[in-house]
Amino acid sequence: MEPRAFAVLCLLVEHRHRVVSKKELLDAVWKGETVTDAALATTLRTVRLAIGDTGRDQRFIRTVHRRGYQFVAPTAAAQSAAGTAGAVGEGEAPAWSRDVTRFCRTADGTRIAWAVTGAGAPLVRTANWLSQMDLERTVPAFAHWFEGLTRGRRLIRYDERGYGLSDRTTGFALEEWMEDLDAVVDAAGLGRFPLLGISQGGALGVAYAALRPERVSRLVLNAAYARGQLARARDAAERDAAHLDLKLTLAGWHAQNHSYQRFFGAQFFAGSAPHRWDEYMSFQQRSVSAAGGARFLEEQSRLDVSDLAGRVRCPTLIVHSRDDPRVPVSQARELAELIPDSRLVLLEGSNHLLTGDEPAWPRFLDEMYAFLAEDGPDPG
The missing domain is CATH 1.10.10.10 (Winged helix-like DNA-binding domain superfamily/Winged helix DNA-binding domain)
Incomplete structure (x- = not known):
């Protein structure tokens, strides 16, 4: 604490x-x-x-x-x-409620905060927009992930460079995010491990599995995409919509405009009450500066790992909500077509980030744990 x-x-x-x-x-x-x-x-x-x-x-x-x-x-x-x-x-807190937070350094000297929760075979979760390890447990929208991802598993997670407890550097590129993940799994002493990528972290997971095939035993992708909003724009209208989305988000962030902020938060929790949108926006503003958030969002929108997806050789599970407004379900189908050994599971729901009170959440956990169990215990 x-x-x-x-x-x-x-x-x-x-x-x-x-x-x-x-x-x-x-x-x-x-x-x-x-x-x-x-x-x-x-x-x-x-x-x-x-x-x-x-x-x-x-x-x-x-x-x-x-x-x-x-x-x-x-x-x-x-x-x-x-x-x-x-x-x-009297009494002892459950294993999922306890974190051990550490720090490591990347090849270029950037300090990365990472944490271990639970016990058992490893499960590495890539960082995604956004995280801050000392705050995540205080946000009801995220609390269920800790219990859900540590059922007989040792969850390893981290804050990417630029936000959270890691160094607030100016680097926001796929190659640097790969270095962050390298540093964390090396510091954790992991050899081969299953990797979970959520939202933007899914694109990183695809790239890492393709370029580090000796390390990733199984890949789980949730609400993920191969191409960011600008990268997948097919015409001028879609490019204009992507730029407008970015401008509205940044305008609300800088001006503290409540209506603009809700516009962005609603894309992550479309199936939840408005207070969840406010809660999420408050968390974001505490995790990264407005300037850092702007750089990150722009880089995220230009991400394109579609060429790398075809090089993923490990078994891959792709889980996506049918009515996700932030990342359309077409992106999940594209990933399933690109990744050779993959299976696609579609969930009923409209939340980009799954909440603990929707039926899609236990379905996601059931699918993930059944998928991870197919290889038997992970050597870690």
Whole structure:
């Protein structure tokens, strides 16, 4: 946990006999800084995830409406080796709720943040737009991915250069993203492993499997494409639409225009309530600068791995929502035609990024785990 989250937990445990008000938490932990209630709510979600609690279960931290928060789990005083007393909560957080975050360096010296969650055979997830490892667990739209991807698996994920906890460099190109992935799997000590690519991370997964065939045992692609929006534009009208999409997104980002921001967020969660769009946009703005986001979006729109797709030799599973508004289902069909040993599964739904409360989510997990099990245990 980050220091502030740990300080919040310690304060709640220390005063577990009573409700601790929001003001008291803000005064004690943020020490006079001007912060919003949203900052406290985000920190509390971080604490709950770290100790295996949720806002629904509240087995450890109870929200008392209009009053504050109270630590309610059973505790016992324990003597440390130095003879000092401390509070120890009962129960242990599940493996998927615990991360070990590390840092490695690429061949060109860029520092990349990566994390390991869970235990078992490895599953590497390529980075995609966007990630920030210390924030992802606090966003309800992403929380289910951790439990879902670590069922008997050791999930390895990372922040690409330019955003998140990795170096905020200016490099945004496929070759540099390949270097980031190289550095992470080398640091994790992996030989051959299954690779999961989501959205833009799918294009990276295709390129990596084609150019590093000795490393990728199986490839899983979700909401992926071979060609970005500009690269696949067939005429002037489609090119104009791609440029307009980029301009509207950047205008909303720079001007903090709520309607423009919702336009972009709705493309990722078309089948979800508007609050999910706002939540996603807030996460993006915290993960990367507006200038970095602009560079990344433009490079992403020009990506084209269609030539490399035909060189992928490992078994490949392609899963896509039929009504995905961000990446049309035609892109999934194109990938299935280009990759020789591939199978295509279409899901009912209109979310670009799958949510935990839609029927497509358990179907995706079932298809993925059945596919990964066909080779038996991965050597890692």
